[in-house]
Amino acid sequence: MVSKIVFGRGSFSQLGEILEPKRVNRNAPFIYFVDDVFKGNAWLTSRIPLAYDDKIIYVSAAEEPKTSQIDQLVEQIILDYKERPSGIIGIGGGCIMDVAKAVSIMLNNDGESKDYQGWDLVKNPAVYHVGVPTISGTGAEVSRTTILTGPERKLGINSDFTPFDQVILDPELTKDVPKDQWFYTGMDCYVHCIESLNGTYLNAFSKTYGETAYELCKEIFLSDHLTAEEAQDKLMMASWHGGMSIAYSQVGVAHAMSYGLGYLLGVKHGIGNCIVFDHLEEYYPEGVKLFKQMKEKHNIQLPQGICANLKDKEFDTMIGVALSLEPLWENAIGKNWKKKITPEVLKALYQKM
Template sequence: MNYKNIPMVPRVVFGRGSFNQLNEIISPKRLNVNAPFIFLVDDVFRGDSWLTSRIPLAYQDRLIYVSAKEEPKTSQVDELVEDIILKSKERPSGIIGIGGGTILDLAKAVSIMLTNNGSASDYQGWDLVKNPAIYHVGIPTISGTGAEVSRTTVLTGPDKKLGINSDFTPFDQVILDSELTKDVPKDQWFYTGMDCFIHCVESLKGTYLNAFSQSYGEKAYELCNQLFLENIITDEEAQEKLMMASWHGGMSIVYSQVGVAHALSYGLSYLLGTKHGIGNCIVFDQLEEYYPEDVALFKTMKQKHNIKLPQGICANLSDEDFDIMINIALELEPLWENAVGKSWKKTITREKLKELYQKM
């Protein structure tokens, strides 16, 4: 038996206000005054001095605002890498991503592509990266995606939506400051929280389940139930618990895999540009056949928080459109094997997937 030897984030700081330690943490990693730190920051913080005034810029450092309105693309990674190389005197000392899953995934991908030749699309898949990434730090400002802890960076490429899954992808340092999540809009909080809930369900109900992934998955699942079904905690406690749920949910899939909802939502994202969290919710809403108890729980959570999901997003699609989404979904073989088992191809047919997409 050949067991996975997984990389984990080697250093993590947790606590409200820990963002203020950023300078102290990264200063020893500065290679020299000409090797900048590049801060990739979600552009929702443009003009928000509460956060941006605390970013410790020095020497040749750059702050680049990045929009998270669309899912991250391989072309976007390539453009950022080219811009950084052209405007830096030397290879950067490090990349610091400050934002949600989109920004964290871009930070991971950029740090990899600064040391590996070609386009980011060349590395979409499992274990294709040859050279270690440069030093990279993840600072989530929204919780749920697990991007801060995972060994993948999910990207939409010219031909597919697939992560750069590698041992060099995880961050070298993560700062978990739940105070940074205090202004997340309600619907966004729900969608990324449900991304975490769905990670747990797909890990715990999958054929790849083992004691390692189960221990993390069960904790995150319990936290999600507390957060989305009970009314017993303050805002601060809720922010801290969701941050921990996100971390544990991410760790749960590191040693197992996600399943049906993620496979299908990649198709929606590739064709329609549907954001990952809301895409997972739209798909999961239709998956009683695969996760009956958990879909029922999800519907209760949706009702409790008065969330109205978009309806009929696949209503006017052509057969060709459905084929594109089905092709993307079927490429994700480890997800289907985890969800359904080794003989998944017998039941997961093109007709079956089209029928599921038509319900959305």
């Protein structure tokens, strides 16, 4: 679990106070990975507490993180500085959170990041790392995984060394998120709840978090009584609780198939989950029904026909990525999932998208 958390509007201003005791020395910088949408945004960037050799590296979230990108960033830091950084700070959405977590791991572990895609392969603790989400829903700020697209698969570095040492939850930072992105990322949280609460891995711990996040999502996306600030606060809490729920259980069908879309077509995670979940009535009937109500209420038009012109080999690639995520299928279907989830079943579902 994340050991230290600060929550509150304006709490981003505490970042310097939080980091300073963690500075190893003047030659060991803090490296800030910041979503490049904030480049030139003085309201946020002027509050980043730079000192000595600290550095901001702007990272685009237009595409999801790749293992090659992580390896390049790690090499750049090692070449530029005599000492390992005092800490890595990620400021942005789920992609930036994942970059910060992956880089902090790879600075203390040999080899390439693709070698650590999987479960519990990391040997050494990560460099001290801090997450500051500027959009809510992914749960990346709390999860024990960092999702990367590698040369052979899209899969996270899942380990006990992955979670942040410190998270700052400041809902004020989410105030300028575009509506479509707000919906897609919020639905990532909603799908986390549905897949966790309907999974075979469910337990009392994950259920408590999942139910809280689920109720918050219903209030945020279906009610009319919340102010903008209340909705921001509640979605940040829903994201946290949804992430905690899957950290102690697992996700399911939508995430497994979304990884296939992301690997082959580059579809970003939030919208990919929405595209897939829209067709999963057979697996999550009540959840999909409510999702369609949310989609209609907020006038969201999902992309159609993204798989219409794919060849059999391309379908096979997506299916292979999806089927490789065995814990997700076992959570969704049970231990005998391979008898029910065949390549033919998945191809028929992908063809609807």
